[in-house]
Amino acid sequence: MDLEKIRVVQYGCGKMSKFTLRYLYEHGAQIVGAIDNNPAVIGQDVGDYAGLGTKVGTIISDDADRVLDDTDPDIAVMTLFSLVSDIYPHVIKCVERGINVVTTCEEAIYPWTTSAALTNQIDTIAKETDCTVTGSGMQDIYWINVIASVAGGVNRIDRIEGAVSYNVEDYGLALARVHGVDMTPDEFEQKLAHPDDIVPSYVWNSNEALVNRFGWTLRSNRQENVPYIAEQDTYSSTMGKTIPAGKVIGMSTVVTTETFQGPVIVTSQIGKVYGPDEGDLATWRILGEPDCEFELKKPDTPRHTCATMINRIPTVIDAPAGYVTAEKLRQVEYLSYPMQLYVGGGIW
């Protein structure tokens, strides 16, 4: 048994990293580097920054090359951006040095078709340098692998329906506007229902991962924007006003995924102004024999995302080289013990 600690660089020291740094620390990782370009955090000890109650001796730096050259990390925990094109240069810095990467980047959960060229470039370099790149977070478990777990008790799947959500209030005015908040249904239909360019939503990628998780092949993906109409007057702090019943309070991006084997996956990603008792949604139905429905109630999306990332580390380190999406990896396990015990066939 190898009791060497797992060495980690935290790549991106924003809001999410306060969770990931603490979770790493609690599970016995050695935080050897931390990278961010925000002047407000550069120069801070990560122990102070993340409120660990102790200094770790590792200082947040904006010189990514220097951090990666002067440390010997097993893996970078990358909490940056939502698109593969944005994380690409940062991932390349890691994989050129043979450093594994696990990232919260939402598209990275299954970017094989939405960013095929970049993903294949990363895959090629990672195979040359013998490291692994994986996207993880909330979707890894609650939009993909738990659905597969639940389906283990199902005889026949005809259709899978999912609904996941986030609160538009958490992301500022620009996002509220592109979600149609305060529009009439007619305005929404004219301006947002039929965009010229479809930007694949996060559930586009997670649906593709589900298709591969079940061993099916993709026939088609179709995405629609559907307005979410207020059933009652709803106050939006972002808009600074009450949205009256009958107007739009957000939208649902519905991705319908067909497979050549028959089963269809329809997942709605809902961004709306939450009412006072609402929380995030993760509700799934499997239609077949038997039908079944399950719900994760008001999940704490940031903490689940960060816990999943950290719990993923042993399986990424143990994975074959290349860009390996999460649905192909060993199941992510709760870490009952310090994480090094889960690497290399220790506990799992």
Next chain:
Amino acid sequence: MDLEKIRVVQYGCGKMSKFTLRYLYEHGAQIVGAIDNNPAVIGQDVGDYAGLGTKVGTIISDDADRVLDDTDPDIAVMTLFSLVSDIYPHVIKCVERGINVVTTCEEAIYPWTTSAALTNQIDTIAKETDCTVTGSGMQDIYWINVIASVAGGVNRIDRIEGAVSYNVEDYGLALARVHGVDMTPDEFEQKLAHPDDIVPSYVWNSNEALVNRFGWTLRSNRQENVPYIAEQDTYSSTMGKTIPAGKVIGMSTVVTTETFQGPVIVTSQIGKVYGPDEGDLATWRILGEPDCEFELKKPDTPRHTCATMINRIPTVIDAPAGYVTAEKLRQVEYLSYPMQLYVGGGIW
């Protein structure tokens, strides 16, 4: 790739076997034998018996030894009884011949402490003859392995709380009486709350499996009977009367499981007279960081149990020899393809 079909003996041709036989048939198993001692079914072709729309050529027989001697099954699907002491002689007939067994027997999900001697005897013989015995069904996934899947996105577990249920109306008058139906709370307290002999409930076994699934060790198990009081008048067809609000309509068997590592598991197995809109429950909370709660809504327990059993077959065939409980096996997978593809490293 080995395209030899999986050969199966259906051991027990009662209510559940109508599902398991059809699921086996749909997933490409070869049903080579069928055993039951009920005169009403002996002599029937299993295709006729299970409504497959075709004869299979295999006749239900009450001569278990003859069936097992005259066929070469890879596995017996045993849908008999709830206690290991009851299935024991039937399991022995299989393992002495080197035939794998998967069984719905509820105690069999984790019988290492509740039936230690018999389980170790089965384990010893199975290792001599190179076959595997596993208990499966609803609990395998929805009381054990899905909890582990969901926990993959949790940083720290302090406590796990579960509630599962069944309808007392489905099991006759004797069961309704031992569940205290129509008693006053005082009568329940005197007659049922403190039994002299505690018969471990099914969640006693599944809690122990959960402890092992997370790599913890068992400090103690405690079981209590708690009355379920009617909040409104509730008609019981089994009792042939309406139970007034304030009287008992069933009971909850609560098992509290402590571990040496700290986490506590408290699972309630509820047997009560259902109201018109009620269904089976499988609700779980993980308390820690973050807290999370998930619910399988009104699960179709018989179909989930039977689908899980059949989907389990490839992992039981591939398992090491011995009595191998389900929490130690590879994850049970939905069978997108005929089941032989999942054995021996084909698809998984």
